[in-house]
Structures are given as structure tokens and as C-alpha cells.
Amino acid sequence: MQKLVEGVHRFQAGEFGRYRDLFRKLAREGQKPHTLFITCSDSRVLAELITQSQPGDLFVVKNVGNIVPPAQVVGSTNSTAAAIEFAVEVLRVSDLVVCGHSQCGAMEALLHPSRRTGSMPHLEEWLRVAEPVRQIIQTEYQHLAHEAERSTAAAEENVLFALENLHSYPSVQQRLAEGSLYLHGWFFKIATAELFAYDPGMRQFTPL
Numbered sequence: 351m352q353k354l355v356e357g358v359h360r361f362q363a364g365e366f367g368r369y370r371d372l373f374r375k376l377a378r379e380g381q382k383p384h385t386l387f388i389t390c391s392d393s394r395v396l397a398e399l400i401t402q403s404q405p406g407d408l409f410v411v412k413n414v415g416n417i418v419p420p421a422q423v424v425g426s427t428n429s430t431a432a433a434i435e436f437a438v439e440v441l442r443v444s445d446l447v448v449c450g451h452s453q454c455g456a457m458e459a460l461l462h463p464s465r466r467t468g469s470m471p472h473l474e475e476w477l478r479v480a481e482p483v484r485q486i487i488q489t490e491y492q493h494l495a496h497e498a499e500r501s502t503a504a505a506e507e508n509v510l511f512a513l514e515n516l517h518s519y520p521s522v523q524q525r526l527a528e529g530s531l532y533l534h535g536w537f538f539k540i541a542t543a544e545l546f547a548y549d550p551g552m553r554q555f556t557p558l
């Protein structure tokens with residue numbers, strides 16, 4: 351905690367100076383982010399840092415495994431849906447990025463149900479949403495010998511699963527039909543900070 355408090359004081363005394371006018375403007379005029387950025391809660395994936403974004407630029411949703419449930423999944427398992435509706439319908443973001451990442455603990459947990467302990471019912475329920483991803487890995491990626499490779503494949507397939515599920519939201523459907531919203535699937539490699547984007551034409555992730 352001490353580290354956090356010190357950081358707050360250091361920010362207010364130093365770096366905040368550079369942002370003072372921007373924060374004032376954002377407080378006065380409200381936010382108008384251009385992008386809804388959905389990524390993993392993982393502490394190593396920082397949307398603003400890796401895209402060099404400023405306050406007011408990104409509307410960020412972080413959840414375990416950057417899972418986007420289909421619109422039909424309701425209740426406690428779908429707070430992400432609320433953020434999607436708000437960002438797309440009210441904030442009218444022009445772009446929507448789903449960004450998975452390497453070494454994702456959620457993908458590892460998804461692929462290995464037997465390793466999960468029984469004391470996390472909410473996590474269990476949440477990972478069940480992405481069960482189709484586990485099935486794809488089981489049926490189509492058995493040729494991958496290493497666990498790390500299967501985990502990367504799961505992270506990528508999970509991004510595609512999220513993009514597919516986004517189409518189940520009426521607000522997204524409408525904006526896509528209008529041609530005023532663009533969907534993007536990204537993959538972030540932690541060790542090198544490289545970003546890859548899904549190319550639907552090539553059907554693979556290529557360097558951004």
C-alpha cells in the first residue's frame with residue numbers, strides 16, 4: 351500500500367503538471383474516447399502504456415481473460431456487456447479492440463480444468479463462458495506439442511471468439527451496419543511488447 355500512496359504523491363507533485371490542462375478540459379467537456387479497449391486484468395497488460403494513449407482516449411474494460419460473453423449471457427457473468435453497450439451506444443466509440451496476451455493465466459486455467467481449485471465458483475462460471483475456445487484447442491490444435499503453444503493458440507482463438515460474440519449485441523450490429531464502428535482483434539506478446547492484429551483476409555495474426 352505504501353508504494354501506491356507514494357506513487358499518488360509523486361504523480362501529483364510531478365507528472366500531473368503535464369496533464370493539468372488536459373484533465374481540466376476532460377472534466378469540463380466530458381469524455382469522448384475513440385476506442386473501447388477490452389483486455390485482460392493481467393497486471394502486465396497496460397492498454398494506455400502499450401498504445402501510448404492519453405487520458406480520455408480509451409474506454410477500458412479489463413476482465414479475467416478478456417472474455418466477451420455472447421449478449422444472451424446475463425447476470426453477474428456479464429458486466430462486460432454493460433460496458434460494451436455504453437461505449438458503443440452512448441460514447442459512440444469508432445473502434446473496438448479486443449486484446450489477448452501471451453502467458454495468460456486465464457487461458458491456462460481454461461485449458462486445464464483439473465488444475466483449478468474448487469474454491470472459486472465465480473471464476474469457474476466465468477471460464478465456462480469461454481468453453482468453446484477450449485473445445486477448439488482440443489479438436490484443432492492437438493498437433494501443438496508444447497503447452498505454451500496451445501496457450502498462445504487459446505489466447506488467439508479467444509480473441510476471435512470475442513469478436514464473434516460482439517456481433518450478438520444489437521448496438522454493435524447496428525453500428526457495424528451503419529459502417530461507423532470497426533472491430534479489431536489484437537494479441538500482445540509480453541516479453542517483447544509486440545502487438546499483432548488479426549487479419550481476416552490472411553486468417554492469422556500479423557505484426558501491427
Ligand SMILES: [Zn+2]
Pocket residue numbers: 390391392414415416451453454455456457
Ligand atoms: Zn490474461
